[in-house]
Amino acid sequence: MQTPQLTVRYYLSLFVPKSYTVLRGGYSLRELRADVLAGLTVAVVALPLAMALAIASGATPEKGLHTAIVAGFLISALGGSRVQIGGPTAAFIPVVFVVIQQFGYGGLILCTLLAGLMLIAAGLLRLGTLMKYMPQPVITGFTAGIAVSIFSSQIKDALGLQMGAVPAEFLPRWTAYAKHIATAQPAAIALTALGLAVILAVRRWRPNWPVFLIALLACTLVSTGLALPAETIGSRFGALPSALPTFDFPHIPFERTRELLPSSLTIAFLAGVESLLSAVVADGMTGGRHRSNAELVAQGVANSASALFGGLPATGAIARTATNVRAGGRTPMAGMVHAGFLLVFMLLLAPFMRYIPLAALAAVLLVVAWNISEAEAFRHTLSAPKGDRLVLLLTFLLTVFFDLTIAIEAGLVTAAFVFMFRMADAFEVSSGVKLVEENGADDATEKAPSQRDRLPPGVEAFQISGALFFGAANRLDDLLDQFRVPPKVFILRMRLVPLIDASGVHALKALLERCHRRGIVLVVSGLQPQPQRVVAQMQLHPREGELHFVSDYEAALALARRLVAATNDNR
Template sequence: MASPSPRFSVLQRLYEPKLLTVLRHGYRLEDFRRDLVAGLTVAIVALPLAMALAIASGVAPEKGLHTAIVAGLLISLLGGSRVQIGGPTAAFIPVVFAVIQKFGYEGLILCTLLAGLMLIAAGLMRLGALMKYIPQPVVTGFTAGIAVSIFLSQIKDLLGLRIDALPAEFFARMHALAQHLDSAQLAPASLALGCIALVLALRRWRPNWPGFLIALLIATIASTALSLPADTIARRFGAVPAALPDFDIPRIPFERTLEMFPSAFTIAFLAGIESLLSAVVADGMTGGRHRSNGELVAQGVANVGSALFGGLPATGAIARTAVNVRAGGRTPVAGIAHAGFLLIFMLVLAPLMGYVPLAALAGLLVVVAWQMADVESFLHLMKGPIGDRTILLATFALTVAFDLTVAIEVGLVLASFLFMHRMSEVVEMQSNISLLDHDEGNGEELDQRAQLPPGVEAFQISGPLFFAVANRLDEALNQLPTPPKVFILRMRWVPLIDASGVTALTQFLRRCELQGTRVILSGLRPQPLAILRQMHIHPDGQQLRFASDFSEAIASVRADQRPRS
């Protein structure tokens, strides 16, 4: 039997869906049982979220369900991650709301279709790896900004304000909310706050229970039984149809394609970033490795499919993916099962969904926005260099006050200028170093491997540890067949480190700790040492140590291995 051609092997490695890989390696009945349970668990979490996300975006709740079913199915069928769960996400709410306000729902369908084609093209051009080069302050800034936008979009339903239409533009929206604050109602506010409190309580004391669904059920029962004066899905949108989504090829107004291109690009960019971030998180939880370019192609196909069924933009959902992993899902079959269960829920429970109070859904989205804001990461980056803080705050403010497209453009431009400035500083620093300054030399560099005691590995970084190279730290561990007892990271030739580099180093240290590997950082220069201290990365003498040079690091390891009398 002829072996596959090298070109076919490369294409298989880049684009073969993980589902085919799993089936080729063997899929057992026990695997199916675990995936089925995980799919059901994720569907229970996704049901209220899909409706809430659709309503927050300004469309009927069934649009969110259709998106979760169609896009979720296609992402799991074709994706490059074993456990990725796809569907509508909170990140799209301000973008979708603004597009509908500007172009109408047909315009959103076209933007989603164009975004899907862009994602397919990005995957085929192998641009998946480039997504890693987005600086951490930009990602954290626009993510936190989106979270604030989501919260502001929910104040109307959260307080039951009597506003006919909420403007999409930030300043007009804030003016409208301020003018109608006196129309707040007790019943909707009580339902929303009750849902928030219940979800947070369940997460603390019963973290394995489906908190969103439980809170929604209790709020719906209370609202119906007590006849509370609170808007429901049925009152605002009518009955939720218990039917399959309709396939329809939209009329494409090509004359407006250029006008819609920036919005479509924003959707594609956001879908690509969030899906690959979710895949990276999933890899960390399962120990697997996703195919980034294959994932982009799958996301593109899923968005095209969602548009053809009248749905919303879709991407990988980090929270639902994490739920899938914790529930035992290990293959794409879990994601397929999740889409199937959602379809069953919609067909069976559609008549009851109309009783759900909108204030309860708003409460759930407030919890989602708080999670998405990731305040801890935001505050951590605020301890970094002033340039990173400037990028973070600028991206955050522009996302809230204007839109995501402007925020990302400005954030990336600022990051580029900051990078060039830092590189000029590096040249200055290096020009002042004597060529005879070899405190780690003495022939040790040429014979590094021979010096290492058993169970010890070493890796040397040469050059600045900034956002474009931060992810290479994980590659050092992936090259090793088994986790070492001690990992020496030689940093003598690292002249500077930025906030993204510290974030990557923190994740590297956490991964080493989980696999029982102690880390020694040797030869730290003044700037990296100062930034590590500023961002509270300190040696503890056990898990993490600092050594002045490589020789001291080796001596420290040997001292630990020496038998104690």
């Protein structure tokens, strides 16, 4: 038996950062060199993405950089994965865009802070392991929906449309695009096409090169060299600040906390799921094993800090984490170095970033949207059973046309109902005529009459199989109505019931009451450990002459014979 001290020690060990584990085990100069090179590689990849994701979210580009620096450093320093790279990701774009439009940047600060606290609480409550049970159709559905939302959000900059703010909703957004399609700028279209062509070409011929950065450089050189009339970061946002991220606490609408809670839950959910999925991918690439609850706590701390330093929501980024592993990163130092390089880039290159065309950033995000769409997984899930297809399409359509929060909630609820329906459908009740021997006879073709003949006169038996939970409990309601003449003893075989819940116990109690009213003795045989424990906890105990629990079917038959004999003797 564990002592309280051991229990507390084990609990605290769940939150030990991997950086501490690595440094305690010894950290060599060779490992440092590999991590520095990997961090530099990831920083080059993350630089254009951070700005593009911030702009697509309705924020300024430096907020994306601040997020990648502050949150990226803390996720690596405090997290439960050795190679996780954190920062802003495309999954947050739809929800962040809507929050900023409706509540301003102060509302987003509050949302991110609340999400950070939720993630810390989830980690401390050891909910990290539950993330692995997220239904895949829900994940695929909302990921594909996010991809469509990102794609639609980039049409204005990709075509250079001369219009005001882009509506947050999908249909009004495309209606606005259609009204302003005549204002499309050839220069913007050409730069978008150039950016896409460069990305595709580099990925085909030099896949290890930083494709997004190369695309931005090519588009910027062409736009500046030819003096193309295309909108740039500088023309829309002005010069980027070349200074350290500072503590920023703007007006926060605390009075609207209740309105912002759904969005906070969505941000926390996305941050938790994406970070743990990224950690699982990293484990597969490195052969390591992450600490899921430590990762959630780190994500919570990083999001809270990002909000207070003028950033955006952050999480583990699968693509950047994979880049880190392929570049040779093997310890959290690579992620911390990546944040340091991003800070250096911002301090040194901020004056030049103003010349980057927004069409080039749109090209980058169009490719990102395709990358996260999981088109192959979407097509594959469409060949799944009807319930999975329903969950997939419902989550996808709600994400695109309504709201990510509603989509996740509806997807999870629908997936739960599909699961319950399947479990209830797998629950079977069969009469004694169809039973095979309790002692484990492998011959399923055994004659039914021989089973029926074993039942003494006045005894009936039914076998139930599958989980006896609230979705299947009503199957026991009309069990006794199948007998023209009520038996004296009714054997309920439960050897094949691995799980029972409160509704299942209630159904057993209801069956017992019906048996009692008709003068039938109920004998339950073969209870497995979990049903035994739950039945005992809910005070369903044996009652002499009414309810008996026996170990197996043979014992049930022997008891039934004695009970029938006793009844006959009493007459």
